[in-house]
Amino acid sequence: MDALTRHGRSAPDPSPEPDRAPAVEITGLARGFGSGERRVRAVDGVDLVVARGEVVALLGPNGAGKTTTLDMLLGLSEPDAGEVRVLGLPPRRAVASGRLSALLQTGGLLADLTVGETVAVIAGFHGATSRVAPVMERTGLAPIARRKVSKCSGGEQQRIKFALALLPDPDVLVLDEPTTGMDVTARRRFWEVMHEEARGGRTVVFATHYLEEAEQFARRTVVMNHGRVVADGDTGELRASLGGRTVTATLPGPDPEAVLQRLRGTAPLAGLPTSGVALDGARLRVRTTDSDALAALLLEIGARDLEIAAPSLETAFTALTED
Numbered sequence: 001m002d003a004l005t006r007h008g009r010s011a012p013d014p015s016p017e018p019d020r021a022p023a024v025e026i027t028g029l030a031r032g033f034g035s036g037e038r039r040v041r042a043v044d045g046v047d048l049v050v051a052r053g054e055v056v057a058l059l060g061p062n063g064a065g066k067t068t069t070l071d072m073l074l075g076l077s078e079p080d081a082g083e084v085r086v087l088g089l090p091p092r093r094a095v096a097s098g099r100l101s102a103l104l105q106t107g108g109l110l111a112d113l114t115v116g117e118t119v120a121v122i123a124g125f126h127g128a129t130s131r132v133a134p135v136m137e138r139t140g141l142a143p144i145a146r147r148k149v150s151k152c153s154g155g156e157q158q159r160i161k162f163a164l165a166l167l168p169d170p171d172v173l174v175l176d177e178p179t180t181g182m183d184v185t186a187r188r189r190f191w192e193v194m195h196e197e198a199r200g201g202r203t204v205v206f207a208t209h210y211l212e213e214a215e216q217f218a219r220r221t222v223v224m225n226h227g228r229v230v231a232d233g234d235t236g237e238l239r240a241s242l243g244g245r246t247v248t249a250t251l252p253g254p255d256p257e258a259v260l261q262r263l264r265g266t267a268p269l270a271g272l273p274t275s276g277v278a279l280d281g282a283r284l285r286v287r288t289t290d291s292d293a294l295a296a297l298l299l300e301i302g303a304r305d306l307e308i309a310a311p312s313l314e315t316a317f318t319a320l321t322e323d
Contacts, residue, residue, distance in 0.1 A: 021088030023172050023203035024050035024073065029082035031068050042068040044227035046082070050205060052171070055198045057218035057235070058207040061321050065227040066207040067105070070176050073205075074102050086172055098126060098168030103161050103175045109149045115156075116145035119163050126168045138193055139163040140186075154181030162190070166197075173197065175206035179213065191217050215239070215313045225321045239313045245291035246309045249284050252302040256282040259301070268294035287311075 026048040032041045043065045050056050060066050071077045072084055075091030086094035094100035109118060116136065123132045136142045139159050149157065158181055165173060179187040187210075194217065198204055208214060214221050214235060221238055223231040231238055251259045260279055263269050268290050269277065276287040284303070288294055291308050298306060 021085065022049050023052045023054065023087060024048065024205065025083075025085045026069075026073070027083050029069065029072060029084065030080045031072060031077065032080055041227050043072070043079075046224075046227070046229055048222065048229065048232070050203060052087075052203055053198070053201050054220060055194075055204045055218050056206070057214035057221045058205060058224065059209075059211070059214055059221060059317060060207075060224035063226075064224040064321070066224055067176055068227075069224070070102075070104075070174055070205075070207060074100065074174060094172070099170055100172045100174070101165040101168055101170035102173070103158070103165045103178050105176050105180065107161070109157060109160060111148065111150035113149055114146050115141050115149060115152065115160055118149060118160060119167070122164045123167050128167050128169070131167055131169065135163050135166050138196075139166070140189060155179075155183060155186045158182060159186070159190070170202070172203045172205070175204065175208075177208060178206055179208070179210065187213075211313045211317055221313070223317060223320050230320050231316075235313065239311050239316050241316070244287050244289040244311060246311070247284075247286045247288060247291050247294050247298070247307070248309075249295075249298045249303040249306040251279075251282050251284050251298075252304070256284070260284065263297070263301075266297060268297055 026046055029043055029046040029048075030041065031043040032039050034040055042063075046065070046069060058066050058069070068077070072079050073086070073091060075084075075095055084091055086100050089097070089099070091100065113121070116132075119136060119141070120129070120132050123129045123135075133142075136145060139162050141156075141159060141163055144152070144156065149160065152160065158178065162178065165175075179190055182190060191213070194204060206213075206218070218235055220233065221231070221235040222229055223238075233241075253259055256279060260277075264277075268288060269286065272286070272288060278285045284298075286294060295306055295308060
């Protein structure tokens with residue numbers, strides 16, 4: 001067999017991975033910073049298992065512990081407690097063997113090299129020079145191969161880092177805010193490529209503050225807050241379970257407030273919290289899990305301009321992370 005594996009890298013780690021080991025397995029992970037009364041627990045007892053081939057979004061407000069968790073997942077920092085395994089291996093061994101790769105927010109590029117030179121140099125480290133051309137093409141860098149890195153925009157530099165992460169053909173790819181600095185077109189193209197990677201069996205874990213990215217590109221979403229996982233499940237189910245649907249309509253008659261008071265005694269509105277019902281002039285807005293019954297009632301009393309909207313991931317995210 002050729003000295004390179006099917007992934008285009010040098011001989012793999014000599015220790016075989018356990019059969020059917022998950023792509024990522026995190027148990028009781030904890031990490032703090034500072035000391036004494038000022039010590040902050042950035043990650044506080046995180047448990048997480050990611051199956052092979054999954055695309056998982058990691059969401060959370062600033063300070064939630066996302067980046068610290070990813071640092072430990074990549075072996076860049078050691079946990080105070082708990083354990084991380086990637087494909088059954090310690091993170092650093094998974095990285096060294098080319099099985100685990102990342103696109104991070106931090107880390108610079110050599111400004112005096114061209115884009116093509118940068119990719120070629122890193123490919124040499126991985127023994128993957130044959131992958132330079134296809135990776136450049138896949139990440140949209142071929143047209144700017146002769147451009148100096150110093151002349152590249154922030155979004156283009158992110159694409160260069162993405163190309164470098166793909167060079168060893170990793171089984172697990174970790175992305176920390178991957179589309180920062182990209183315009184809308186570049187972001188769309190980036191996620192098209194990521195879908196292709198996932199269809200090829202690659203496991204993708206990405207942290208993002210763009211909620212629509214999680215909604216569109218991840219079947220599973222993990223929400224972190226204050227160093228802990230506060231929700232973990234199917235993205236669509238997570239969205240639906242917390243917000244219900246929002247029904248808006250224009251109430252009939254000269255006195256919408258009186259109409260609303262009569263409606264409050266009916267089944268669709270009875271028991272709803274005040275925060276779930278809002279009236280702006282004649283425009284009623286209600287968040288409810290029984291949208292069909294409420295819509296039927298509103299049409300029956302002569303309401304118009306009826307709209308029903310499914311809950312957004314932003315709604316669920318806000319509900320889960322607000323103190």
